[in-house]
Amino acid sequence: MECRTGFLIALGFFKQQMARFLKQGFDQYSERRDGFAPTLAVRRSDRVDQIPNGKGEHETMIQRTHNKIFLVIALVLGSMVVIPAYGQLGMFSKQQLIEFTTEWQGARFADGRPDVPDTMLERLREVTAEQAWGVLQQAGYHNQFESGWTVINPQKQRLVGRVVTAVFMPYRPDLDSVIRANAKKEGETVRGENSWIINRLQPGDVMVVDLFGKIKDGTIIGGNLATSVFTKTHNGIIVDGSIRDTAEIEEMKGFQVFCRGTDPSALRNVTLMGINVPIRMGQATVMPGDIAVSDPEGITFIPPQLVEKVADHAEMEHLVDEWGFMMLREKKYSPGQIDGQWTRQMIEEFNAYAAKRGSKLRRELPK
Numbered sequence: 001m002e003c004r005t006g007f008l009i010a011l012g013f014f015k016q017q018m019a020r021f022l023k024q025g026f027d028q029y030s031e032r033r034d035g036f037a038p039t040l041a042v043r044r045s046d047r048v049d050q051i052p053n054g055k056g057e058h059e060t061m062i063q064r065t066h067n068k069i070f071l072v073i074a075l076v077l078g079s080m081v082v083i084p085a086y087g088q089l090g091m092f093s094k095q096q097l098i099e100f101t102t103e104w105q106g107a108r109f110a111d112g113r114p115d116v117p118d119t120m121l122e123r124l125r126e127v128t129a130e131q132a133w134g135v136l137q138q139a140g141y142h143n144q145f146e147s148g149w150t151v152i153n154p155q156k157q158r159l160v161g162r163v164v165t166a167v168f169m170p171y172r173p174d175l176d177s178v179i180r181a182n183a184k185k186e187g188e189t190v191r192g193e194n195s196w197i198i199n200r201l202q203p204g205d206v207m208v209v210d211l212f213g214k215i216k217d218g219t220i221i222g223g224n225l226a227t228s229v230f231t232k233t234h235n236g237i238i239v240d241g242s243i244r245d246t247a248e249i250e251e252m253k254g255f256q257v258f259c260r261g262t263d264p265s266a267l268r269n270v271t272l273m274g275i276n277v278p279i280r281m282g283q284a285t286v287m288p289g290d291i292a293v294s295d296p297e298g299i300t301f302i303p304p305q306l307v308e309k310v311a312d313h314a315e316m317e318h319l320v321d322e323w324g325f326m327m328l329r330e331k332k333y334s335p336g337q338i339d340g341q342w343t344r345q346m347i348e349e350f351n352a353y354a355a356k357r358g359s360k361l362r363r364e365l366p367k
Contacts, residue, residue, distance in 0.1 A: 091275045092288070100278070101289055103305040109202065113276060114289030114304040116162060118204060121291065123311035124160050129297045131314040139306055146282040147298030152243065152257040153250045159258070159294035161206035161235040163301065165286055166197045167279045168211050168241075168270040176271040193272035194220050200275060201232040206292045208301075210279040211241025215261045217268045223248035230255040238292060238299060240281050258299060316361050323353045 092100065097112030104114040129145060136144050169175075179193075188196050197207060207229060211218045221229060221237065223245035229237055236256040242263045243249065249257060276288040281301070290301045302310055324338040333346065342350070344366055351362045 092277055097276065097288060101287065101304065103303070104289065106304070111200075111276065113162070113164075116289075116291055116304050116307055120307055120311060121160050121162075121204065123315065124291060124293050124302075124307065125158050126318065127293055127295070127300075127310060127314040129295045129300050131317060132293060132300045132302060132310050135306060135310045135313050136300075136302070139309075141303060141306070143283055143285050144301045144303075145298060146284040146301075148260075148282070149238075149258040149298060150261055152246055152259065152262070153252065153255060155236075155254060155256045157254075159206065159236045159238075159256055159292065159299075161204050161233065161292055162202075163208045163286060163288055163290040163292050164197065164201055164205045165274075165276055165279045165288045166207070166209045166272065167274045167277060168193075168209070168214075169273050170212070171269045171271050179271055179273070192267070193270075194225060194267055195228075196272060197275055198225060198228050198232065201229065203233060204235060205233045206235050207233070207237040207239075208279070208281065208286055208292060209237070209239040209241060210281060211239055211270065213240055213260055214270065215242045216263050217265045218242045218270070219244040219263055219265060219267050220259075221245075221249075221257075222266075226252060226255060226257075238281070256294075258294065312361060315359060316363075319354050319357065319359060319361065320350070322357075323350050326353075 092112070094110075094112035098108070101112075101114050107115040107117070109115050133145060136142075183193075183196060188199070190196070197209070201207060209220050211220060218241040220239045220241050221243050226237075226243070226245070226249050229235075230252055234254065236258070238258040240260060242261045243257055243259050244262065244264055244266070246262050249255065278288075279286050281299075284299075284301050286301045287303065289304050291304060291307050293300045293302060327333045327338060328335065337346070342363075347363045347365055351365075354361055354363075
């Protein structure tokens with residue numbers, strides 16, 4: 001509101017100044033050319049330069065010129081106002097994070113990132129890529145899965161967490177110097193740009209980094225930084241790049257890494273271009289606040305507003321399978337009945353089973 005008000009005041013001021021400037025300039029021009037009073041400009045415009053404006057009125061040439069210049073100034077100033085200011089490090093501001101994730105109506109972190117509750121994250125631990133894929137496809141999200149990872153220190157429990165994004169580009173000196181100068185203003189005094197990402201991590205987060213597939217000199221973490229990440233998040237990381245100190249990382253119980261490879265080199269010849277901005281991970285588009293879910297096939301990045309729907313869909317599938325297997329073992333129903341359209345009695349029996357298992361989900365009874 002303050003920006004919009006200031007913009008209107010500025011436009012009013014410019015309009016006044018431009019009118020004064022145009023009148024003075026036209027008067028001086030008339031005096032030089034004709035050698036007598038500036039009022040001739042008015043008489044000449046009345047006689048020669050009146051132009052229809054399409055509204056049943058006439059305007060003089062000077063009025064039309066004035067209006068055109070004023071319109072140009074308004075457009076330029078307008079473009080300056082409506083373009084949002086980005087964070088110094090290429091970070092989305094809090095307002096931008098909210099604007100780009102408006103479909104999420106739940107809680108948020110202080111920086112504006114969606115804060116999907118821990119209880120919902122726990123429900124995703126048994127979700128498969130196929131189950132999530134079905135819901136995402138139906139909702140129009142066709143680019144949320146990426147495979148082909150090298151998994152370091154694989155765990156029995158799947159990786160599930162709130163995404164913090166970061167994106168690197170190949171090093172360019174003039175660009176990097178500006179990034180570092182701005183980072184210093186924001187209190188980042190450590191030289192290693194990969195540490196700047198870690199400083200923003202919260203419990204339950206998953207650091208997701210686009211390092212454009214770089215292996216040699218593309219090692220986002222080693223033993224020390226891996227320890228720092230795990231201490232802050234109690235979770236793993238995903239990097240379209242590499243890591244180092246693999247032997248040390250494999251000793252860290254609970255910390256798993258999805259990467260493109262390993263290398264003994266250190267991170268170099270790259271520039272950190274953004275934190276908590278949209279990034280690309282292979283064929284997937286990833287937003288800060290998405291939920292990363294691993295399974296043996298790869299990683300699914302679920303938009304926060306679809307998390308509950310994915311969890312419900314997966315839970316229902318598990319319940320249906322469990323109840324169906326139980327009915328087959330008891331020889332109460334045949335495979336054809338289980339795989340076919342259920343009767344009202346079958347649905348009622350299933351809903352009773354779901355309630356007994358503590359689920360709130362129910363199958364709809366036929367009308």
